[in-house]
Amino acid sequence: MKWCMNINKLAEITGGIAYNCSGDEIVKNVVRDDREVSDGTVFVALKGENNNGHRFVQRAVNNGAACCVVDKEEGSFGNLPVVAVDDTFKALRDIAAFYREQxxxxxxxxxxxxxxxxxxxxxxxxxxxxxxxxxxxxxxxxxxxxxxxxxxxxxxxxxxxxxxxxxxxxxxxxxxxxxxxxxxxxxxxxxxxxxxxxxxxxxxxxxxxxxxxxxxxxxxxxxxxxxxxxxxxxxxxxxxxxxxxxxxxxxxxxxxxxxxxxxxxxxxxxxxxxxxxxxxxxxxxxxxxxxxxxxxxxxxxxxxxxxxxxxxxFVPEGLRQVKTNYPKFTVINDCYNACPDSMGSGLDVLVLTAEENGGNSRKVACLADMLELGETSEQEHYKVGLMCAEKGIDCLITIGDMAGNIAKGAIDGGINSSDVYEFGDNESAISRLGGIIKNNDVIWIKGSRGMHLEKVAEALDKMGNS
CATH class of the missing domain: 3.40.1190.10 (Mur-like, catalytic domain)
Incomplete structure (x- = not known):
């Protein structure tokens, strides 16, 4: 981090009031995790749904924090060095904006x-x-x-x-x-x-x-x-x-x-x-x-x-179209996130991969709910099912309540209902994978991040290595 401000400047930037601080001390880093604190670090205490960073102010100071940025409404922190602000999230943004300008x-x-x-x-x-x-x-x-x-x-x-x-x-x-x-x-x-x-x-x-x-x-x-x-x-x-x-x-x-x-x-x-x-x-x-x-x-x-x-x-990051060739089948792990557009692109990749296997591979799509689509959700899931049929998907596995509309669209589009498997959750799907997956299959996994399809990918990995 570029050393460009002291504690007094930080208080000015955030509109805060400094207590028990050495105003001339140079800020060497800004963090929101007290475990990352070292000498000269500013710890910004953020209050989220499941955690409140203000509980770790004392530990941050013990670890060498120059000061801690805290919400005024959290009350007094005794003789600890703090800069009290109206909103620590806004303070974090304000500090970052000033730092960017350097x-x-x-x-x-x-x-x-x-x-x-x-x-x-x-x-x-x-x-x-x-x-x-x-x-x-x-x-x-x-x-x-x-x-x-x-x-x-x-x-x-x-x-x-x-x-x-x-x-x-x-x-x-x-x-x-x-x-x-x-x-x-x-x-x-x-x-x-x-x-x-x-x-x-x-x-x-x-x-x-x-x-x-x-x-x-x-x-x-x-x-x-x-x-x-x-x-x-x-x-x-x-x-x-x-x-x-x-x-x-x-x-x-x-x-x-x-x-x-x-x-x-x-x-x-x-x-x-x-x-x-x-x-x-x-x-x-x-x-x-x-x-x-x-x-x-x-x-x-x-x-x-x-x-x-x-x-x-360029190589894609994380759980984005990661292809693994196992002895008996191929998995394309694309489960980082999903929306209708990315579903269509991924289906194309599944088709291409199966074709390049000599045309002897079944195209298996394992698809879960696409979240945050609002009132269009049912319709958009149904459209994905129709796309599956149009692109010649051989076997469809759906996971989640909304993904049932993918199954309906696929069947209405012409995929045989005996080749469509609907499950309410990952655990139910995983318990049946052994009876669904066949030798030489190409399996593409896709769904919104909140559906945690990495669990399905892990189950397939165990199957592939067994």
């Missing part, structure tokens, strides 16, 4: 309904060939995770790629004002969080809050194949660049696409010259991610060779 480097902010994390990774992979690049790790894309990511910036960093998530109006605005990007990327406008935002128009409005922190001379990069984003063409007070596949009016367009179970090939024309790109991540959705990264590279005048290498070297 760095004059390219910063890319990313939001969207689908593909944020993979696009972030692709962009960081591209920028990383010419800049030392910090990127958001894991799911640190919320109002706690983004400030903690900003605190990881050091004088060694030459660029940053920050992911911003949300579930309600105002969140992206607050995050963007912390991140202060000079390039903003919106991947698409889907229907996730519909229950909180009411409509796709509402979702679009919430995503465009990213402009609230965009620098005055900033650039916004948008998916031109998304109708909600294309409608903004010519309406924004920023340089606006579009990428796409179907929309040939975009600034960069992928052509000559070849899809494989292990990746893809495609061409992109840059400054009038055609270049070939290759990904090692399967699915057309990763081509969209690559196009966004190419435009970011172009925005910062990167060499085309750096873009090509960055796209090629």
């Amino acid at each position: 760095f004059n480097i390219p910063v890319v902010g990313i939001t969207g309904s689908v593909g944020k994390t993979s696009t972030k990774g692709m962009i960081a992979s591209v920028l990383g060939n010419e800049y030392v690049t910090l990127k958001t790790e894991g799911n640190y894309n919320n109002e706690v995770g983004v400030p903690l990511t900003i605190f990881r910036l050091t004088d060694n960093d030459e660029a940053a790629v920050i992911e911003m998530g949300m579930s309600a109006f105002g969140e992206i605005s607050r995050l963007s004002k912390i991140v202060k990007p000079d390039t903003a990327v919106i991947t698409n406008i889907g229907i996730s969080h519909m229950e909180h935002l009411g409509s796709q128009e509402g979702i679009c409005k919430a995503k465009f809050e990213i402009l609230d922190g965009l620098s005055i001379d900033g650039t916004i990069i948008l998916n031109g194949d998304d109708e909600f984003l294309w409608e903004k063409n010519g309406e924004l007070d920023y340089e606006t660049l579009y990428y796409g596949i179907e929309n040939k009016s975009c600034d960069v367009v992928a052509t000559d696409i070849k899809l494989y179970s292990c990746g893809s090939e495609f061409n992109v024309k840059i400054d009038g010259v055609d270049y070939k790109f290759e990904t090692n991540a399967p699915g057309i959705h990763h081509i969209y991610n690559a196009l966004a990264a190419i435009l970011v590279g172009y925005r910062y005048n990167l060499k085309v060779e750096s873009m090509i290498k960055g796209v090629h070297d």
Whole structure:
């Protein structure tokens, strides 16, 4: 962390009152976990649904905290060094916003309904060939995770790629004002969080809050194949660049696409010259991610060779399309999260993988509930079932109450009911897997994070290694 403030400055930034503090002491780090405290650290006590950081103020001080940022309403902390504020969550954001201002480097902010994390990774992979690049790790894309990511910036960093998530109006605005990007990327406008935002128009409005922190001379990069984003063409007070596949009016367009179970090939024309790109991540959705990264590279005048290498070297994070070949079957673990768009992309990967196995593999989809779809949930799950039928899925396993609508759509679409298995929970499904899975199957696992399908993946791993 860059040493840029003392305790007095921190109190000023947060609008707090310092008690029992050495005001001139330099802040060396800011954390929200008392176990990460060392000498000179500021511990911010956050009160959540299941835990209250104020219970650990004494331990943080014992571990060497220079001071602790606490809520005024929590009362007195005796002679402990604290800065008392109205809201510790806001204080965390305010400190992060001040800290961000100490760095004059390219910063890319990313939001969207689908593909944020993979696009972030692709962009960081591209920028990383010419800049030392910090990127958001894991799911640190919320109002706690983004400030903690900003605190990881050091004088060694030459660029940053920050992911911003949300579930309600105002969140992206607050995050963007912390991140202060000079390039903003919106991947698409889907229907996730519909229950909180009411409509796709509402979702679009919430995503465009990213402009609230965009620098005055900033650039916004948008998916031109998304109708909600294309409608903004010519309406924004920023340089606006579009990428796409179907929309040939975009600034960069992928052509000559070849899809494989292990990746893809495609061409992109840059400054009038055609270049070939290759990904090692399967699915057309990763081509969209690559196009966004190419435009970011172009925005910062990167060499085309750096873009090509960055796209090629990108590897998806976490539980996203991780393919494991077992002796008797193949599993594609894609259970990090789910929405209707990502369901369609994943089904395509399942089909490609089975085809490349010589056409002798059954295509098995194990699908669970997609959460936070609001009033559209039943309809959207049913549509996924119809997609399963259209794409020739041989066996369907559904888990969860809403996923039963996937089963109904699949049967209505033409999949034999004897090849459709409905379960209310993971445990019930796991108990039957041995009788469902056959030799040479390709099994794709997908569902919202809250459905914990990693339990099913673990059960299949045991089966595959037994």
